[in-house]
Amino acid sequence: MDGFLTEVSTSRAIGKSRETGLQPVQQIGVNDLFVKRSNQTKAQQNAPSSAEDALEILRQEPDHDALISILRLVSREQQQHPSTFNIRRPSPLSAQLVQVLVSEIVPNYWTLLKEDSNTGKNSGPELLLACLRSITGINAILARLRALIREVKSEAGSKTKRPDLSLNIGYLIDVLCNVLKGDGCMREIWQATTAGLEDTRARARPLSQELLAIFGSGRIVGLAAEAFTIGKPDTGNEEIWPADALKYIKWLGQNISAWQLSGPTQEETKFCSDLFAKAMRLGHSDALVKDVLSRLVLTKGADPRAFGLLLSNIPQMEQRKVLFSVLKIFSEQYLNRLGRCDSNESKAPISAVAGALNMIIGSSESGRSHLTEWLTASSEAGLGESVGIRRAVLAITSQDRDNIVAVLEKSINQFGDQLYIKHSPILQQEAHTEVLLLSAGYVQRKSAVKLAMLLRSSVWLNAISNRLGTSHQRARFLGMVVGEALSSLVDKGDKRLSFSVDDTDLDEGRWFKGLVSVADQIGSLDSLLSPLKESTPTAPKKSAPQKFASRRPAAQPPQQGFIIEELSDEEMEDDDITPLAKPDSDAEDSDDDATLVNRDKPKAPVYIRNLIAYLRDSDNYDHQKLALTTVPTLIRRKANYGTEVSEHAEELASLLVGLQNKFEIDSFDDLRLQGMIALVIARPQVMGQWFSKTFFDGDYSVSQRVVILAVIGLSARELAGFESSEYAGAAAFPSKTLPERVERLFISSGSSNAYQQQSSASSLKPLPPNALENVARSLIQSFLAPMAATAADAATGPDVLKLSTFTSRLEEQNFNNPKVTIKSRARPRVRAIPNTTAQLISTSFFSPLAARFQAALHSPASRTRGIVFQPHLLGLYLKTLALLLHAAGPSTLALPHMTAELWRLLLSTSIRSHAVGDLGLTQAILFGFMALLDVNENRMRDVCQELGREVVETQEWVAGVFAGIRGGDGDGEEGQVKMLAAGMLVRLNEEVEKFQVLMAGELIGFN
Known part of the structure; x- marks a missing residue:
């Protein structure tokens, strides 16, 4: 190297000597001095002595070796000598160093540093990230990102754009991801920021507040998301998680x-x-x-x-919110699967949950007051959750006598409140009834005298009287159960209260009354720490394959001569032997490359566990296709045979709801929808409530929630006999059916009854994406057809609200069914099959769906309310509730309560305010009122007596909707809404005129 430098120096000296006239010896001396100084500068760059020197070198664009030495120097100073200088502690010098690292070093050296072969804390990337892992580094990265994003936005309208901006943004995003990586990042940043300031809290508090402002707000997420849309870095397999x-x-x-x-x-x-x-x-x-x-x-x-x-x-509000969320998590993960907690195996999880809650709360009085509030609040107590979580909370509350007595007193006051009985969802009332019975048992064991005094008070007597006087059957049932259960704790012999009703002596009534004897203890957390046991059905034993003889049977001697046998025509017709058709050519065989032919095709699943495995294999097209085509048939076939479906119903439903059409399979939406409908048909009591809960609580998109509503509505209609699926025949095994040739002798095409004709006409094959919309349109037509026919006979005067064109437009509109026309002025004939599932639809479909909406309105989570109040989703939700009411029919015992709950929901301010200017939501509300009037056609007197104010308010609102729609004479959305509003107004005016005296008495306070 010395010889090389001497030669270059000599050649330059000779050349310059010719130009300048200097002696060669003198010129060589000057160049030697320059080389000496250059070597000294490099030595100084490779070994900076202080942070000030490092800052100067960084500003002069150092090479890779100099950068590594500077980063090691800064890291060594902040680790070994924190008192001298700490780049992660806020100071003017550290701010300048970090600013140069972010603005100059990261764009130029980040890619090179990532390619460093060294690993560990001494590698280039880790040294740079260690310098930036501070409040100063995070602020510098965010400020630089904000500046670059502003520059990109300013160049949006210009023709010339800087390509380096998106690259620099990508580098900064990648650096930010790596700086914040790890579980100990937050602690490291806080300790580095407040190091040495433990004694001066006045200086440490502003730094802590600054950290809270950075990480506790949406600043990082917002900037990262905005920057990620502009510059997408090549980070390998790592995701840009801060966005x-x-x-x-x-x-x-x-x-x-x-x-x-x-x-x-x-x-x-x-x-x-x-x-x-x-x-x-x-x-x-x-x-x-x-x-x-x-x-x-x-x-x-x-x-x-x-x-x-x-x-x-x-703070107390956040503490209350966190505690209620903890109760919900415990219930969903451990206690909901126990159901009513009848078995002895349920005691261990309940005691474990109670033990966990007791350790979390400790001696905090505020925590115990939050539990008391959760048990007695009008919208809490675990709406829709199993009784296990209420038992666990009461096990903790019962430790203090005053707290459990307060819970019982508040529960009795709420239980007998007339407004609570009239307006609260029945699902909520059942939860509070369980709390009342459980708390009464604890009070009786701790202080029997206190319970006896409560049952002799006027509050208790008024509560039972109000319960027995209500028109809702379920509310009366709860009143009778509570009265008999609490009387059995205090009264003896003939003094015990007994209503002599069969309902209270059935399984459900005995279960409610048995809650007063439940006493849970606070246990250990061992059962919570062990993974949940998922029972898997055992596969049936396969029979041994039949062994065939290896030898061929002895050949029969050939018959001599010809044998001619004459067959009659009847024998020829009855011959079951049909010639085999020529097999179709396999599309895969036509491939030129024989290695591409897939001969190992999977077989269709025959067990539910195989079906679940296929659905989980989202990267295999054959498995996904086979699972989708098999799921509707397999579930219906296994529904009543064995326990496979019941044990895996929720898991199957979760997989189907979250399934994505990754391979663009034909009829994907229809097959997935039919699979979920089959699950509900197989287990309606469980899956109806599960889908209602998933609609509000699940982390799903709006489109997936729309599918859930379609499943609920169509399943209820199929259970009620309004619809029939093409997969319904799969529920019966071939041994339960006649051969096809024999079946034709008994069932001919002309002898099918009215219900079979209706079933074939409304068969769900294939289901369109707007299946619920089509059902709603058909119901609108059946509701408006009689009024249209009546209006056609009357004059076109003000008596019929100018409905001369109403009939013609109704006849022209086919509502996706061009064969339907108005042929008779009479109402359509009721189907022949009786509706035997009204109570099931009320308890497992309508009540959970309506009650959880009320809970969502009072939910502190703004995200839940934002999802529920999506205009299209809210309209479909209201239509689903109306279809459930219509499917339950006029013979439902809970019809008065369902009518009042849906009517008040439609008139609520939160819904009508969202309907302003939205024709789709307005039509959904009108459809809900139409279903209410249609189902309650024979009990409008009771409706006007019980809901007089609501009927008058509905009449005024519908009149305002009709007057507010301008035009509406065409077949568009405005015309349909105005036509439905006109029909509703005609019907409401008729009912109000008929029962106006009764309604006036209700409005002024007497009947």
Whole structure:
């Protein structure tokens, strides 16, 4: 190398000597001095002595070796000599260093540093990330991202664009992902920021607040998402998780949990609590609580007291929200699967949940008051959840005599409130009834005198009287059950209250009355830490394959001569032997390359567990196609044979709801919908409530929730006999059916009854995407047809609201059924088959769906309300409720309660306010009123007496809708809405005129 430099130097000296006239010896001396100084500068770059020198070198665009030495120097100073200089502590010098690293070093060296072969803490990327893992580094990255995004937006209208902007944005996003990576990142940033400031809280508090403002707000998620749309970096298989709000929330939960498990100080715990409270307001609060709960409570070696300590430092509103979310998680993961908790095996999980809650709450009075509020609030107590979670909470509340007595007193007051009985969903009333019975049992064991005094008070007597005086059968049943159960605790002999009603002596009544004897204990968490056991049906034993003889049978001697036999025509016709057709050519055989032919095709699943395995294999086209084509038939066939469907119903439903059409399979939506309908038909009591709960609580898109509503509505109509599926015949095995030739002798095409004709006409094959819309249109036509025929006979004066064109337009509109025309003025004949599933539709479909909507209105989660109040989704939800009411029919015993609940829901301010300017939602509300009038046609007197105010308010609202729609003479959406409003107005005017005296008496306070 020395010889090389001497030669170059000599040649340059000779050349310059000719130009300048200097002596060669003098010129060589000058160049030697230059080389010497250059070597000194490189040495200085390779070994900076201080942070100031490092800053100067970084500003002069150092090479790779110089950059690595600078990063090692800064890292060594912040690790070994934190008192001298710390780049992660906020200061003017550290801010300048970080600014140069973010704006200059990252765009130029990040790709090169990632290609470094070294790994570990001393590698180039880790050294750079360590310098940026601070409040100063995060702020610098976000500020640089914001500036680059602003530059990109400013160039949106110009023709010339800088390609380096998107690249730099991509580099910064990748750096941000790596800086925030890991469960200990938050703790490391906080400790580096507040290092040395433990004694001066006045200086540490602003830094902590700054960290909360950065990580506890949507600043990182918003900037990352906006930057990701502009510059998409090539990060390999890693995802840009800071741009996803849900993943960012889970990252916060992981960091908070890891920090709490590491034994934090009091200041660190306070910061974790503040960060947890901030994160609860970012959305996805249930996911955050679930992640923190699973790490701090439901993991072996964890301490639930750490979770309680985390809750004790947050505000009361957030503490209440977190505690209620914890109760919901415990119920969904452990207790809902126990059902009514009749078996002895249910005691262990309930005691374990009670033990976990007791350790979380500890001695906190606010936590116990939140539990008391949860038990007695009008919209709480675990709506739609099993009784297990209420038993667990009452096991904790019963530890204090005053708390359990307060729960019982509030429950009795609420149980007998007339407004509560009249307006609360029946699902909510059943939950509070369970709380009342359970708390009464605890009070009787702790203080029998107190319970006897409560049952002698006027509040208790008025509660039973109000329950027995209500018109709703289910509310009366709950009143009788509670009266008999509590009387059995206090009264003896003939003094016991007995209504002598069969309903209270059935299984359900005995179960309710048995709640007063339930006494749960607070146990250990062992049963919660073990994984849930999923029972899988055992496969039937396969019979041994038949062994055939290896030898061929002896050949028969050939017959001599010809044998001619004459067959009659009848024998020829009855011959079952049909010639085999020529097999079709296989499309795969035509492939030129024989290696591409797939001979190992999977077979159709014959067990539910195989079907689940096929549905989970989302990367295999053959498995997905076979599973979809098999699921409707297999579920219906296995519904009443064995326990496969009942044990895996919820798992199958979850897979079908979340299934995506990855391979663009033909009839994908129809097959998936038919599979879910088959599940509901197989287990209506369980799956009807499951789909109602999933519609509100599941993390699904709007389109998936639309499918859930379609499943609920169409399944209820099939159960009621209004619809029939092409897969319904799969429920019967071939041994239960006649041969096809014999069946033709008994069933001819001309002898089918009216119900068979109706079933074939309304067969669901194939189901269009708007199946519920078509059903609603057909019901609208059947409702308006008689009024249209009557209006055709009258003059076109003001008596019929100018409905001269109403009849002609109704006859021209076919509602997707061109064969339907108005041939008779009489109402359509009621189907021949009786509706025997009215009570099932009421309890398992209508009540859960309506009650959970009321709970969603009062839910603190804004995301739930935002999803429910999507205009199209809300309109379809109202139509589904109307179809359920229509499917239940006029013979439903719970029809008065269903009518009042749906009528008040349609008139609620929250729904009508969203219908302003939205014709689709307005039509859904009108359709709901139409279904109410249609089903209650024979009991309008009772409706006008019980819901007089609602009927008058509905008349005024419909008149306003009719007057507010201008034009509407065509066949568009405005014309359909105005036509439906006109029909509703005619019908309401008739009912109001008929029962106006009765309604006036109701409105002024007497009947």
